[in-house]
């Protein structure tokens with residue numbers, strides 16, 4: 001294992017921001033794994049720290065095959081994480097909307113450029129991002145439909161679902177999209193948490209990355225067989241919204257199988273305690289995403305459902 | 312007549328409401344032109360608030376001159392204006408990156424879709440922005456090169472100092488202006504002043520310009536000022552100055568001034584050890600149309616933009 005600083009941003013009032021990369025093995029740039037880019041992505045940081053620990057042991061035991069190099073960057077934005085901010089601490093911009101970056105541009109463009117420069121040229125790129133709506137997911141691999149994506153490869157993680165997203169204009173500045181455009185096979189891995197640590201899904205994520213590296217011939221590792229993934233297109237997910245606002249109580253969780261008419265949640269009058277509405281499942285299926293905050297606005301997407309026909 | 316464009320229930324006893332004021336003649340013939348003035352997409356940009364007030368006041372004082380429909384939307388992101396947050400509180404994405412929105416999407420996307428639906432069909436829309444809290448801008452229109460032919464006739468008449476015709480970028484396809492332009496509502500983006508402040512002279516200048524355009528469109532038949540002739544530029548002639556060291560930026564030139572190539576614009580200072588971290592100099596000869604307002608800078612913070620040429 002070689003630890004190196006891949007990018008430094010000099011600061012005046014705080015310690016410099018140093019972004020570290022951990023390299024395992026030597027030779028061909030085989031795979032690169034990027035963890036937390038936003039300051040609340042604690043689960044993503046935890047997963048990568050566990051990956052560094054596992055890869056260190058595996059490398060010591062000679063498990064890296066031939067001339068392959070794997071790099072892990074557990075944390076990009078601890079300047080924000082250390083003060084509990086999600087986006088860049090000084091100007092609130094999102095580093096994951098700045099790719100491929102610009103080394104003579106604004107601060108977060110420079111960070112993105114510095115990072116992107118260090119992580120280019122790898123055959124596989126794996127990122128642990130977070131979603132723009134707060135809530136819990138079924139663990140899945142997400143890829144952008146750029147024309148370069150391959151879901152057969154995404155299947156090798158052994159995660160239960162592979163989601164294909166048609167990029168919107170705003171996605172064109174994410175790491176995942178730019179990795180793909182610059183010839184790296186890019187995958188985003190979502191586990192069931194972001195700003196808290198869920199050890200079970202973290203353990204699963206680490207196992208999935210090690211399984212993928214094994215399947216790709218980069219690592220020698222006895223992995224238990226994973227799931228045969230169902231491939232879903234994001235636009236086919238069925239959104240369930242709340243018609244009213246108030247205190248939200250959820251009765252069903254991501255991954256659960258649900259039936260048409262089942263009560264999934266209810267909304268309670270925040271001042272008087274009476275039930276205002278029940279959220280009923282309009283279809284048979286599996287819960288893919290579930291809103292997790294204790295309050296809801298009118299029209300909030302509280303569930304995304306994989307309809308039965310995908311089984 | 313105040314109307315609600317969209318309303319969304321918040322958790323406890325309150326609704327998010329986007330409102331507009333519709334000003335129109337007593338009697339409508341049915342072929343009135345309609346112009347929409349929108350602002351407050353970014354909750355920390357306030358210059359447009361005073362423009363909306365002035366437009367309202369001046370139109371209502373001489374209602375007899377109103378021959379078309381003027382719709383004023385002072386706050387597309389009312390929760391942001393109220394809470395001094397640039398974005399929509401509790402929502403990750405910049406509101407000006409989610410248009411044309413989606414009826415079936417998340418709350419903010421639904422709000423965006425209803426705003427587009429409401430403005431659709433207008434003969435002109437002016438979307439007023441106020442930079443951000445970091446930079447001060449001279450009154451200017453920003454136009455995507457693909458819409459320049461259609462929008463320049465309006466932008467020239469808005470009594471602005473400058474029209475910046477910039478290159479197209481995929482990510483900008485999700486702005487309000489791009490979405491409206493693509494449904495044939497000519498939409499001009501105005502940037503002026505600085506975030507969290509009101510620069511009265513700029514607000515009066517733009518208000519006068521909006522009356523000129525209203526007169527051109529036959530929406531107003533009162534007296535109007537003769538608009539300034541703006542400087543018009545393409546992207547290539549703009550020089551950028553970014554901080555190369557962190558510290559405190561103190562300018563030594565004024566905004567909206569000519570600078571020589573290599574002339575000092577200001578310095579970045581270190582308040583702990585009393586040294587100068589960087590002498591900040593103009594990259595080209597020209598006019599300083601953007602200047603850093605907020606003193607604390609990091610490596611990369613934008614300090615100035617200079618439009619190449621001689622303008623005095």
Ligand SMILES: [Zn+2]
Nearest residue numbers: 353356440441
């Ligand atoms: Zn703005």
